[in-house]
Amino acid sequence: MARSASRYSTVAIVLHWAIAAAIVFQVLIAWRMHDLKTPLGFALTQLHKSVGITVLLLSLARLAWRLMNPPPPEPARLATWERALSKAVHVLLYVIMIGMPITGWIMVSASRIQIPTLLYGVIPWPHLPIADLPAAAKAPWRSFGHESHEWLAYGAYALVALHVAGALKHQLLDRDMPILARMAPGAKPGAWFDPRLLVVGLAGLGVIAAGELIRPPLPAAAPLAPPAAAMEDDHEDHGDHAAPAAAPVASPEAPAPAAASAPPLTTAPIGPSHWAVGKGSSVGFATSWSGQAIQGRFDKWTADILFAPDALDKSKVSVSIDLASANTGDAQRDQSLPTADWFDAANHPKATFVADRFEPAGEGRFVAHGKLTLRGVTKPVDLPFRLKIDADKARMSGVTSLDRTAFGVGQGDWQATDQIPGKVQVSVQITATRR
Ligand code: HEM
Ligand code: HEM
Missing domain, CATH: 2.40.128.110 (Lipid/polyisoprenoid-binding, YceI-like)
Known part of the structure; x- marks a missing residue:
């Protein structure tokens, strides 16, 4: 089989792994956010919002790319149920990749505590227009955002587990059907193992360590420079x-x-x-x-x-x-x-x-x-x-x-x-x- 017909395009591969890494990292920091009122909780939540919006943009790019560049045909020997299951899981993964950030965005836009979103502390990201609704009209959006974010998170855990199990099953049990090679960087179609896959595994461990350990810069404590404010007269701006x-x-x-x-x-x-x-x-x-x-x-x-x-x-x-x-x-x-x-x-x-x-x-x-x-x-x-x-x-x-x-x-x-x-x-x- 020609290489081009059996592997995803490089763009699809890069986006797949960037999004996968971001989501794993995202979930790990979500588990550490806990109390928004502590500086670390606040800083992790700001990072969570930034990474989440990044996932949204990457996923939309990934979807657009996919519509223009159909994936390689599936190996002919896949059982019908496998084909159906993998298709369903892929569609649902797209729902997660786009639905999680959107429900998160709804949640923060409808929040009682209006905290502006500055992506990575730099780029202002607007709230959805629901932020301007009166408090009573905002409340249902808030609970919708919150509950669906939580349920989609449970869905994400199950689907990613299924997705990874499927990839590993074909890789390890059905060695003549190296599905992983279609998506893993460096892996060759037809070869069931490639040392370069270790790099993917190590990178995965790196992402997990980063998600567990990262301490984003806390909101500055007393960073202001010594007094320099000039006030020429009492009406100066x-x-x-x-x-x-x-x-x-x-x-x-x-x-x-x-x-x-x-x-x-x-x-x-x-x-x-x-x-x-x-x-x-x-x-x-x-x-x-x-x-x-x-x-x-x-x-x-x-x-x-x-x-x-x-x-x-x-x-x-x-x-x-x-x-x-x-x-x-x-x-x-x-x-x-x-x-x-x-x-x-x-x-x-x-x-x-x-x-x-x-x-x-x-x-x-x-x-x-x-x-x-x-x-x-x-x-x-x-x-x-x-x-x-x-x-x-x-x-x-x-x-x-x-x-x-x-x-x-x-x-x-x-x-x-x-x-x-x-x-x-x-x-x-x-x-x-x-x-
Ligand atoms: C949060 C993590 C992940 C998400 C959201 C995700 C999402 C997706 C999606 C949406 C596709 C379908 C691509 C398309 O046809 O447009 C896909 C394909 C694929 N993914 Fe993942 N993935 C994740 C993690 C992983 C991991 C950890 C592995 C490896 C162990 C993996 C291996 C693959 C493979 C091999 C394919 C190609 C399947 C095929 O050829 O049909 N993915 N992934
Ligand atoms: C791929 C994208 C995202 C993933 C995988 C994700 C995942 C999660 C998870 C697992 C939780 C913990 C849920 C729980 O146990 O209650 C969470 C909470 C949260 N997420 Fe996300 N999230 C994503 C995007 C976003 C975005 C874009 C925003 C906002 C712009 C956001 C805002 C929040 C907030 C505010 C919470 C805390 C909710 C609470 O008060 O308990 N998330 N997220």
């Missing part, structure tokens, strides 16, 4: 800075750099002054995920500051923060933060902090009593801060802690505080010049 800068989160006990050795405050002119926010200012937050520290900051915010240490009763500060600009140094996580599960920036684009009562709290120290409005909820918040004024330059730094759950930040599964604590530390550092 801070989103344009090329290098993301960290919000240095000072511990409340540690003396803030600005006030480490505060000389006596220079007396300001009578009445509070207006201050323009300058370079190096930041509004940051710190929390943790499964014990792993996360530091973030807001890239866009503005502040109106009318303040004088000797005219506290006439002082007033208001800060407006663009919630969509939250930056924790992890693209995937940062896409989730503005969603309805967290800040709900579509409905409440800004958080505001307005303080109009200030209390002296010792040399160079004050407490701002204000109101924070976040996600449509307004609550009193006190911000203790240190301040150093040197002629027309001022530096302040303050840290406070908030209960995110009181503002509804973290919905659904994220309400629980076992992985992400309720308390979030918020830090503000401002360098300002008198206007």
Whole structure:
């Protein structure tokens, strides 16, 4: 029999083994995903989505190729039942290869927790339009996606077992019918064993080891660079800075750099002054995920500051923060933060902090009593801060802690505080010049 008539084309062979390897890997990481709320579970799920969509694209390519390039004729000596069974298994394998990713895609699109899909952390992949349905209409899609994904997974286990058993039966028991040679790279038709098949076996073991051991990069803990955010004035758009800068989160006990050795405050002119926010200012937050520290900051915010240490009763500060600009140094996580599960920036684009009562709290120290409005909820918040004024330059730094759950930040599964604590530390550092 001519080689071309007894073997699948190279394209079909490459696609077959790439898809098979991806599916085995995919199932192994699915078994390790468990808890989406832990960083490793989250990272494995992101990888699972990426590999799954890759399988979808490869399988569609494989199907298109097959329609244009029919497979080699089956060995004439196959029994009719074998022919029928192998055909049925092949058709069902295509159903798995395409159905699994599509049901997974439905599941994540209809999920209560809207986590955007970034393939391999880089390429944005859209949700299906069902993501925009109202919650009640989404629910049936969610359970359909979930259940069919699970049932197709059981089907996949059975079919792959049958498929491999069939290939091995012909290879080992019916040695005159080397089915494997039709698909295995390097194997020759007519030869029941070829050493190159060992390579396939070893590659298979490699895929299994990778699926068991791989630890995809966890969402960054505190990857942000030291502060570099330039803020020319308080109305500048801070989103344009090329290098993301960290919000240095000072511990409340540690003396803030600005006030480490505060000389006596220079007396300001009578009445509070207006201050323009300058370079190096930041509004940051710190929390943790499964014990792993996360530091973030807001890239866009503005502040109106009318303040004088000797005219506290006439002082007033208001800060407006663009919630969509939250930056924790992890693209995937940062896409989730503005969603309805967290800040709900579509409905409440800004958080505001307005303080109009200030209390002296010792040399160079004050407490701002204000109101924070976040996600449509307004609550009193006190911000203790240190301040150093040197002629027309001022530096302040303050840290406070908030209960995110009181503002509804973290919905659904994220309400629980076992992985992400309720308390979030918020830090503000401002360098300002008198206007
Ligand atoms: C998840 C894993 C796998 C999937 C989804 C899969 C899928 C498929 C599909 C859909 C076909 C039919 C190709 C066509 O005619 O268009 C096929 C053929 C084939 N597969 Fe797999 N396969 C997998 C794993 C394996 C493994 C592990 C082996 C070897 C032990 C294997 C050996 C073969 C062989 C020999 C053929 C050709 C059968 C024939 O000549 O009719 N496959 N596979
Ligand atoms: C060839 C493709 C795929 C295979 C073989 C596969 C396989 C699996 C398996 C075996 C599970 C565990 C099922 C269970 O025991 O409950 C699972 C879960 C899951 N898969 Fe896939 N999957 C594929 C593609 C996808 C895609 C493309 C997505 C999303 C875009 C996805 C999203 C999920 C999610 C979110 C879960 C967790 C479900 C839960 O909450 O329990 N999968 N997958």
